[in-house]
Amino acid sequence: MDRADSASGSTADRLLPPGDFGVALAALRAHRGWSVRETARRVHVSEGQICNLESGTRNPTPAVAAACDAAFDADGQLVERARAGRRDTRAVEVVEAGPLVVGYERILQELKDVGRVGGPSFVLASMKSITRFLTDAGPNAEGERGANIWLLASRFAEYTGWMAQESGNSAEALNWTARAVRWGARGGDETVAAYALVRKACIAQHRGDAAAAVSFAGQAAEHPAATPEIRAHADRRAAQAYAHLGDSAACWEVLKRFRDHAAEAAGERAPYWGPRIENANLRLIEASCMLSLRRFGPAADLFAAEQHPDAPGDSNSRARFAVRRATALAGAGRIDEACLIAEAALPVIRRIDSATVRADLGRFVAQADTGRSGPGRRALLAESAALATG
Known part of the structure; x- marks a missing residue:
C-alpha cells in the first residue's frame, strides 16, 4: 500500500499552501509520496510534462488541470489555480508569511520523508518548484517574517543540493549549496555557511578526494558560526576521509x-542544517571507518551487531550499510555470505537510485570479484556492477 492509499481524507479537507499551479502540484505530490513517473501515469501525461508543470515552464491546459485535480482528489482547487495562472507573488502579503512558513515547513519534512524512502527522483522537481515560489515571495515580506521565508528557502536549497548529489550531479549540488548560503544570510543565519563546508566535504569524499574532504571538514569545524552539531557533522566527515x-x-x-561535540549538541533545538546528530549511530560510523582502513573482520562483526531487523533507519540507510557489511565480509574472505547480503539489497538499491549507495555497491563488486567465481556469483557481480555504474 503506497502513501496515497494510506492518506486519510481528501485534499479538500485542508487548505493548500500559497503558490501557483506548479507549487500546489508539487506540494500534493510530496504529501502523497508519489514519484514523477507515478504522477504522470495517474494523470495520463508524460513525466517531462509533470516536471514542466511543477517548474512553471509550462501552464496546464484545462484538461490536464482537471486530470491532475481528479488524480489528487483536490476538489477543484488545482483547476482554480490553473485558471488563475501564475500567482503574483505580491499577493503574498506580510500577514500571510507566518502560515506560509508553517505550511512549507511541513511540506519540507514530507519531502525529506519521501526522499529517504524513494530517492532523489521522487522529490527534486517538487523541491525546485517550491524554492522558486519562496524566493519570489521573500522580497515581498518585511522584517522577521521576510527573514523566515528566506531561511526556509535556504533549507529547501540545502536539501535540494543533497538530492542533487544523490542523483549523481555534484556540480548542481554545489550550486544549490551556494544558494543556501546566500539565502540563509538574507534570513540572518550565518550557520549555514559553516554547514555548507560540511556539504563540500561530503561531496569531495564521494568524488574520491579524501584530502579535500579533510580540508573542508576542518574549515567547517573552525568556522566561527559553527554549532556543536555542525562540528560533530564535520568530525564525522573528517574521520571517514582520514580512514x-x-x-x-x-x-x-x-x-x-x-563524541564530545555530539554530547554537547544533545538537547539543542532541532537544527536547520543536516540530520540530527543524535540519530547518528557511532558504531556504524566506526564500522565504516574500519572498512576503509581494511580491517575487514572487525568491521563485518560491528556491522552485523548493529544491523538487526528491529534497528531504526530508512530503506536508503539500511541498504547502504548492508552493502558495506557485504564488502567487509568479502574482504574477510566470506564471499558467499557477502553475496547473499548484497543480493537481498539490490531491489532497494534499484528503486532508490542513490549515487552514494551505488558507489558503495561498486566497492563491493571490486572486493568480491576474486576471479574464481561460479556462474551464480558471476551473475550477481555483473548485475551489481551494472547497477553501480547507473
Missing part, C-alpha cells in the same frame, strides 16, 4: 572529538 587516506590515528582522534 580513506589510511591514517588510523587521525581517524580515531577525530572520532573522539565527534
